[in-house]
Amino acid sequence: MLKQQSLKPQDLLVVLKLAVNLHTRYTFADLAGSLRMSASEVHASVKRAEKSRLLTMDLIGTRPIKGALEEFVLHGVAYCFPAETGAVVRGMPTGASGPVLKTYFAAQPLAFVWPDALGTTRGIAIAPIYRSVPEAAATDAKLYNVLTIVDAIRMGGSRERELASIEFRRSLL
Secondary structure, three states, X not given: OOOOOOOOXXXXXXXXXXXXXXXXXXXXXXXXXXHOOOHHHHHHHHHHHHHOOOEEEOOOOEEEXXXXXXHHHHHXXXXXXXXXXXXXXXXXXXXXXXXXXXXXXXXXXXXXXXXOOOOOEEEEEEOXXXXXXXXXXXOOHHHHHHHHHHHHHHHOOHHHHHHHXXXXXXXXO
C-alpha cells in the first residue's frame, strides 16, 4: 500500500535556507550544521521538498523552484503551519515585530518573539516553524529576515500579510 508523504515544518526551513543563499553550495552536513539539524533530517527534508516540487536537483546542485515556493508560502503556509501563540517571554522578534517589517508599523507594547533564552526582547511567544529556528536565524541574517516574513504571513492581519508578501517576493530576487 502506498503511503501519502507530506511536508514537515523543517522542510520549509531547509528550502528557505537554500532560497536566500542561492549562490552558496551546501553539503547535507553543511546545511545540517547551519540549521541545527541532523544530516539525515536534512536529507529527508530535501527529498520531501523535491517530491513536493519546492526543490529541484540538477548539475548545479539543489535549488528552490521559486514560483512554487512563492505560491506555497503566500497561499499555503498559514494553513499547513498555523502560528501558535504563548505567554510573554524573552526571545527574538518575529513577524511584524521582526527587522524587515517593524518599520512599517507603529511600535507595539509587546513584540512577537520566538522564545529564546539569549533573546533581547520581551514579547508574546510565537512557536517557530521548527525548534532550531532561533539558533539558525541567529547565524544567518538573510534566513532570519525571511523567517520573520513567513511568520507575518502565518499570523498577521491583512495589512501585515500584504506587506509580508511584497517583502517575501523581494527576498527571493
